[in-house]
Every structure is written in structure tokens, then in C-alpha cells.
Amino acid sequence: MKIWVKRAPTVACAAATCSIALAISACGIGASADDDDAAGAVRAFAAAMERQDPGGAAKYTTAPGQATEALTLTLNGMNAEHLDMAVERPVEYSDGTASFSLKSTYRWAKDRTFETTSSGTARHLSTGWKVTWEPSIIYPGLPYGGQLREIRTDATPPPTVNSRSGKTFMYLQPVNEIVLDPAQTRDLTASARALARTLEPIAPLITAQVITEKLGQASGKPITAVTLRDPDMQVLQSNPAAVPGVTVRKSGKLVMADRRLSSPMEPGLTNYWQAIRDATAGWQVQMLGPGLKPRKLAGEQGPPGPDVETTVDQNLQLSLGDAAVEVGQPATIMALDAGTGAILGMAQNSYAVERGINANTPYPVGSTLNPVLAGVDRVANANQGAAETVLDRLGLGVQFTVPGLSTPTPDRPGVQTVDFRSGGASYSMTNMGALGVAMARASAGQMSSVVPYVIKGVPTSVVGGKLGELDGATTGPVLAAMTQTAKTGDASDLTAAPGLKALVGTNGPQGPGWFVGLQGGKVLVVYCEGEKSGTAALQVAQKYFRIK
Missing domain, CATH: 3.40.710.10 (DD-peptidase/beta-lactamase superfamily)
Structure with a gap:
């Protein structure tokens, strides 16, 4: 008898002639012979910003250390695919100072953009013209220690995964990821044992041996020993974060509504649910400052996605x-x-x-x-x-x-x-x-x-x-x-x-x-x-x- 089995099948920039009183684009222009005047220094600063080089931009300021830190925070927080920065209305004065405006345009995928115009001044020092460092150069009113950031936003309420009867089968819930980082403890073996003892009341299967095996497979990288819901954390008799090398990360996870249930379908359902969240996700640009509540500057958010209706009994x-x-x-x-x-x-x-x-x-x-x-x-x-x-x-x-x-x-x-x-x-x-x-x-x-x-x-x-x-x-x-x-x-x-x-x-x-x-x-x-x-x-x- 035969067994029959089928064989499965560089962005170009146009050159323009501009006078000092007109807008000057930084695109393609770095520090050159022109940076011996105010417009040249500001133009060099803007060119480095377009390259998203905070250190390179900071050296054209009066406070390179402070500027590097602040610019790094914002450039990393915005994580723009492209940043266009134009120098507008640069004017020099007889007292060795100058004024200018910067028009910044941050660009991301899906045609998302954020534009802002800020004002600044420059001074002529012994080392040449420098941009007077103020956080407001990044955005008007930005405080010292502040930054801009672009974040993803998700509509509420989040979708649920429902069973065939319409009851909730899986839903989004806050969880706590118990993470052990080998680089943050002097005695990894002792930390693994201590963490296992801490988790024993709620997760007795996460033994020191299990943790050690995970660490071995991670080749020195941090591992998530277990993920616990908020009620689980209340059962623990001690704080996992007290163990050397352990941190507790707050996040959200799609979990079973009935804690007695588990299924190999969970990854597939989670992937489909996440695709809905991704398709309906919004975005927001925020201004942050020490001790201040994040302030929304721009963004869009659509309606929440549909619930996932399944055939699961x-x-x-x-x-x-x-x-x-x-x-x-x-x-x-x-x-x-x-x-x-x-x-x-x-x-x-x-x-x-x-x-x-x-x-x-x-x-x-x-x-x-x-x-x-x-x-x-x-x-x-x-x-x-x-x-x-x-x-x-x-x-x-x-x-x-x-x-x-x-x-x-x-x-x-x-x-x-x-x-x-x-x-x-x-x-x-x-x-x-x-x-x-x-x-x-x-x-x-x-x-x-x-x-x-x-x-x-x-x-x-x-x-x-x-x-x-x-x-x-x-x-x-x-x-x-x-x-x-x-x-x-x-x-x-x-x-x-x-x-x-x-x-x-x-x-x-x-x-x-x-x-x-x-x-x-x-x-x-x-x-x-x-x-x-x-x-x-x-x-x-x-x-x-x-x-x-």
C-alpha cells in the first residue's frame, strides 16, 4: 500500500540662495566657514539636530554639558524618523548678541508630524558665536530638566476576548513582571534562592533551579522569573524588589478571566488582540518636567477596537x-x-x-x-x-x-x-x-x-x-x-x-x-x-x- 501525502506547497535637499533675514534650512549644511557669524552658528546647531546628534548640537551652545543632557532626553523621547529644523529671522545686533527662531518638524510613520517654533538668542564669545542655552530652544516654556516625548496611546476600554457565549474569556489586566538582572547582583546564586523563597507562597513551581536554568539560557541578560497579577503580589510575604538584582516592572497583559484556565491558544489569541490594538492605536506628544504632570501638546486617538468573538467554550x-x-x-x-x-x-x-x-x-x-x-x-x-x-x-x-x-x-x-x-x-x-x-x-x-x-x-x-x-x-x-x-x-x-x-x-x-x-x-x-x-x-x- 502507498501512503499518499501531498507536498506542501538620503534625502536630497534643494539648494537655495538666502539672505540672513530669510529662513535658512539646516538640511545638508554643517559647520563651515559660515559659522563665524550668528546665523552660521545657529545653522550648525540646527544641522546637528537634524542628524539627531545631541552632542554635536550642544557644542554650539554656551553650556554644552547641560545642553547635551537635555537634547538627548528629547531626541530619544521623540524618537523621530526624521527631524527638519529651519533657522528663521536670524538678526545680529551691535552689542555682540543675536536673535533667531527655529521651526522644528518631527516626522514619524503613518504621516504623523509635530511642528513647533521656538525663539532663542546667541552671543559672540572668545570662541566664536554660540547659541545661548535655554531649554525653551527645544520648546517654548520647557523647564530645566524637562523634555518632549512621543508616546503610543490606546483607546479605552481595551477589547476583550469573548467565548462563544459572549462571556469574557480573556481581558487586559495590570501585571507585575519580576525581573532578575545578573549584572545587578554580586551573588547571583543567592539572589536566585532568595527570589524563589519570596515567590513560594504564590508561585511554588518557580524554584531556584528553574530561575537558574532561565538565567543560563539568557546568557547574562535579565530574565523574567514570573509575571504576577496585583492580587498575587498581596499574597507575598516580602517584596521581590528587596532581593539584590530584582526589579518589579508594571505592565499590562491579556490574561484569562477564569484563573483556572490555560491554553496553548493564548499566544494566538493575544497576537490577534494585539493586532487590533495596534491598528487602533493613537499617538501623543507630551512635555514633561520635574514634578509636573505630563502636558499633551499634540496627538490623535481613534475609537476603541472591537471585542474578539471566539468559538471557545x-x-x-x-x-x-x-x-x-x-x-x-x-x-x-x-x-x-x-x-x-x-x-x-x-x-x-x-x-x-x-x-x-x-x-x-x-x-x-x-x-x-x-x-x-x-x-x-x-x-x-x-x-x-x-x-x-x-x-x-x-x-x-x-x-x-x-x-x-x-x-x-x-x-x-x-x-x-x-x-x-x-x-x-x-x-x-x-x-x-x-x-x-x-x-x-x-x-x-x-x-x-x-x-x-x-x-x-x-x-x-x-x-x-x-x-x-x-x-x-x-x-x-x-x-x-x-x-x-x-x-x-x-x-x-x-x-x-x-x-x-x-x-x-x-x-x-x-x-x-x-x-x-x-x-x-x-x-x-x-x-x-x-x-x-x-x-x-x-x-x-x-x-x-x-x-x-
């Missing part, structure tokens, strides 16, 4: 999580609606988290799909093109990118066409879920396959082929084999699952092991790794059926 998600921890080896479980392909939930245990198991990566299926691939072989009659078409329609010959489930990853090599052998074919959990839904729909007389999805109204991307019409000549024998597996085969010991149809298999003694079950209007996919992983997959499935 929170109660089912809790059951999936309880089932995943049934075994002491990597286990991941996904549930889909058997009629629509909606992904109802996905959970995994800590061993699977450590292994980085996800819904997108192809894993060896071994003997699991023998009935399916035998059916493809029979229908295709050794025609590669026909086999690929059938695989596509079953959801096996394609790659899915499911918004809310898939996360950005490096390009993965396509699945290769190979001869039948143990471990010869690899499919993702999403592929296996799509296959299960196709079989469930065929069993109900709906002879077409559908694409799995998580976010309502947001289509899944399918690469490498199309799903579509199903052939009873293929699905009939497969369904019969699945029924037999549940009645007298490897899944026959499972209880509390009336009407079960199943595919069960492993990729040899070391696994991985799979379970694909159709029952109660749902499709269940279980993936386990390690020794006796086929048995482990059945254990996880059994736990699910008992508690669902």
Missing part, C-alpha cells in the same frame, strides 16, 4: 485542561464542533508546554491513519493527482493558518511524499481535527469538509489545496473502521462515550500516540509523546469523556 476548556493533566508525559487535547469545524478549546499539560507542542507543527502519525490512507490509496488507484485531491478535501494535504490559534513561526518545510513506513507521514493537530470534522460531517450526511476556525467571522488561511466535496467511497470504509475501533478495537475500553467512532495509533514504542474521536457532536484530538504514548492518549480521552 469556557466550560469545555476547563474539562480539557483537567483531562490533559491525567498523564505524566506530554499531552495536548483539542475539541472541535463536529458540524462547523469551530475549535471549542485546546489544553495541554506542563510537559507539553515544555516541549513546545502546538496546533501547527506536523508530527508523525504512524499507524493512526492507516484506514484513511488505505482508503485514499484505493480511491486514487495509484494516481498521485487524485490522491492529493482527496487528501486536500479531508484536510490532510493542506496547511492551515488559523487566526487566534496559529502563531508566527519560521517557515516550515512541507510534508513530503513518501512510501508507507512507520513514521512516514506527519500531520498537525489542526490537520487531524479537520479530518475528524470531515468524517463527522460525512457520518451525518454532509458530504463536504470545512475549515477549522476560532474567531467568528475571520477566515482561516488554507495553503496547498482546497477542502470541499467528500466521496462516500472514501469516507464510508473509514467510518466503518472507526466504529469498529471503538467497539472491539483499541478504543473499546473507553466508557461514557456512546456512539464513539475513533482512530487510534502510535508511531512506534517511543510514540507519539494519537486519538481522534467523534462523539456527542464533537471531534476530539489527543496527541501524546513518550513511551506508551498510545495508551496515554487513550487515558486522556477517557478522562475527558468521564468529566465532560
